[in-house]
Amino acid sequence: MTILSPALPRFSASPRIIYPLSVARLCGLGVWQGQFLSLDRFQGYVVQIDPDTDNVRILNNQQVDLFRDSNSLTVGDDILWFTKGTRIYRCDLHTWEVTYVAEVKDRAEGIAVAGNTLYVSNARLGLIYVVSATQGNTITQFRAPGVGQEYLVVQGEDLWVCDDTEQTVYCLDRATGQQRFSFLTPFEHPSGLNFLPVSGEDHPPQPQLYVLYSGEQPYIQDDPNGYEPLRLANRDRSLIQALHYCYDPDRHYALSHGYRLELSYVEELAPLDPVTLEDVEWRIALPSTTNRQRVVSVEPFGLPYTLEEQDGERVAVFKFPQLTEVDRQVFGWRAVIETYGIKYQLxxxxxxxxxxxxxxxxxxxxxxxxxxxxxxxxxxxxxxxxxxxxxxxxxxxxxxxxxxxxxxxxxxxxxxxxxxxxxxxxxxxxxxxxxxxxxxxxxxxxxxxxxxxxxxxxxxxxxxxxxxxxxxxxxxxxxxxxxxxxxxxxxxxxxxxxxxxxxxxxxxxxxxxxIGRGLPFERVFSQGTNIKELPGAMSIGNLAVNHVRFRILGEIAPHPDSFPNSGS
Structure with missing residues (x-):
């Protein structure tokens, strides 16, 4: 059995990420009238977010104090459920009448609803409570899958959980709490998750998982009146992304949201000390093909190389008749690779x-x-x-x-x-x-x-x-x-x-x-002897300065047949 989310095109250079304006830290993600609802707990805003335009609307414009310092929210039919302290509340989205529902031990954090059943998480105790929405009593409880603060949503018979610390999404059986599978999130600080139906040319609407991320973003602040006009600062940032995944239980792993990367590794020859090396062979490992990484292309940078294979891995070999302290060269490789998050389920x-x-x-x-x-x-x-x-x-x-x-x-x-x-x-x-x-x-x-x-x-x-x-x-x-x-x-x-x-x-x-799994990444030989074994124990760092650069070229969706089952 393979579980596959609706797929993006094989390569998409312009992914759609939702960046809501005028909010600080969002937590919890509900769906109402085809749009997202979330909670800005610092300002007390319940905001509606248009997934197509990023437009933000404050729904509780006269009741922000009531929602300030709340922990999370969810939506079922026209009822908004939210947690604050140890308590659970319900709110009619048409009248904005708020009613106390129940209280749990220690702290009520993430919340999800399915009919008359509520699921409420608590990070400190590592529990998910199952609570009756009508009676207010705790029916049962089970262990939370992660160690951090968790946010919840029910989809069918599954309880989906994202964990801020683990940066992981879990799919649980909502009746027993047993984990079906899990996968990693591409961004830090997942703070909510939910599903919206999406349509394709060749299939009917299907539920697409969206994940909310909320945290701080470092940036260079321009302060014209400061002693140092440019300084490092932090600002709040929230975004919502469609997260793609696939899980193959036969291969025991799940892949999640991938990216096409350009990776360049270049050595700049610049010896620190007088040196003369004869018949030099400079070996640099190349990116590997694994269950979560595919090499699209590799090309030489600066100078040509000879390609060799060692223990199933590829190595670029650069050859120099002689190297001295006056020689200056740049050489290396540039590769395009596709990488995914991977999580084994064993x-x-x-x-x-x-x-x-x-x-x-x-x-x-x-x-x-x-x-x-x-x-x-x-x-x-x-x-x-x-x-x-x-x-x-x-x-x-x-x-x-x-x-x-x-x-x-x-x-x-x-x-x-x-x-x-x-x-x-x-x-x-x-x-x-x-x-x-x-x-x-x-x-x-x-x-x-x-x-x-x-x-x-x-x-x-x-x-x-x-x-x-x-x-x-x-x-x-x-x-x-x-x-x-x-x-x-x-x-x-x-x-x-x-x-x-x-x-x-x-x-x-x-x-x-x-890169070069199971091999030394980089080695230099002179007349067949590793330079580390020569008199004086020379190091590569004394011969050259390395330059490493990435570019993120686009977003890709995992597919069960993306990679061979190599047992990596």
Whole structure:
């Protein structure tokens, strides 16, 4: 069975995003008379938003105080339901008469309605209450799927949930709360969701999912009277986007809203010290084809290269008879890739515990071949403490992730220390997080490898603008028997409070650019010897300056046949 949202054209350079004016922070998304309703909780506005024109109309123009500091809203027939504090209220949209309905424990946040049944979320307790709209009593409750503040809507027999912290949309069975599938949102801070019917040339009207996003946007403020006329500031921003997705339970993953990206990687040859290298081979990995990423085209930049294949990945090889400190060149590649958000839907029972690894596989992915300090007491003790008595590989890897997150805090570093040093220090960069995760996983028999390379700067509505990432980035993949390689972020889900999000555990966002999976991204050889092994241990950073640039070319919709089932 494949669940597919109504599809955009294969490539659309001008997506329709709704940007409502005159509002601060919107939360909750209802549909009434073919238009959206939302709540500006800071100003107390209940606003009607035209999806075709962005036109905004305040409906409660004489009752804003009543709605100020409310948490969310939803609409059923001509009744608006909203939450405030711990209470639930109903409001007739024709008379604007407000009536108290019920109260829940701790706090009432997101709300959805289906007939005489209300669904109300609470982030602190991690619950969704099921409440009678007529009697006001709580019928039952079930666990919320995420860890942040959640917003709800009912569509048929499903309860749809978006989580602000997880940046994820969940589809639940509304009778039991059991999760059917989930997928990632392309923007941060989802603050509401709902469905509008859309028509196509070859199909009748179908429900299209729309997601509301609301947060702060940094910008350069022009202050003519200031000591520094240009300064960094923040402003509120809300937008509504049609979110496309598909879920294939046979392949165990869901794809969500994608983008066509132009990615350029260029080296500018500029040695810092006197150097002479003979017979130079400069190898740079090219973007990978995976379940969530497709390479449309790749072309040389500056100088031609020779294309080679290594372990199923493609590498651009640039050759120089000689390089000295006076040589100046630019060389690299420019690629067009299509990327989607991906979220795998797997349970411990899906792991094939009978699969055995070959000796070659073990020698590559289960040993200390990356300075992992796996023979030190600090790392060995951590590997044992992290998994406890757990034996299932999927539960083990999640336990290891949480252990590392609980023992480390993120800090950007210019030098990558070994895992024993990182664990004792208690802080690390993304590369150091990966080193610790690799060491603990491999000591517990979980095959894993470093992958990555760059993330496209956000948000994804900056079409055709040159976007420059400040840093490279690495994450890892772990191997599940019977399934294949699965992604896991290094540190972005490590929060300082509460339970850790699950958005990037077996998931990646649209902005992750996968390059040379399982290979070193870039290496330089002189007369067949890696320059790191030459006297003086020369580094690529001493020879050249790299330049990385993205352009977002357009928006694409996922399709079940977008990529081969490569088990990536």
């Amino acid at each position: 349970l411990p029972k899906d792991v094939d515990l009978t699969e055995e690894f070959s000796e070659a596989f073990k020698a590559q992915y289960l040993v200390d071949n990356e300075n992992l300090a796996m023979d030190t007491d600090v790392v060995r003790m951590a590997a044992k403490e992290a998994v406890g008595s757990e034996t299932n590989p999927l539960r083990q890897i999640l336990s290891i992730r949480d252990y590392v997150y609980d023992h480390l805090s993120y800090r950007l570093t210019t030098h990558i220390d070994n895992p024993d040093v990182v664990l004792q220090r208690g802080t690390g960069s993304c590369g150091e997080y990966v080193g610790v995760l690799l060491a603990l996983c491999r000591l517990n028999g979980i095959a894993c490898r470093t992958v990555g390379r760059y993330k496209c700067p956000q948000p994804p509505d900056q079409f055709h603008q040159p976007l420059y990432p400040d840093y490279n980035h690495v994450w890892l993949e772990f191997y599940l028997p019977g399934i294949g390689w699965l992604p896991m972020e290094s540190n972005p889900d490590d929060v300082d409070y509460g339970p850790h999000p699950m958005r990037f555990f077996m998931g990646l966002a649209w902005y992750h650019a996968e």
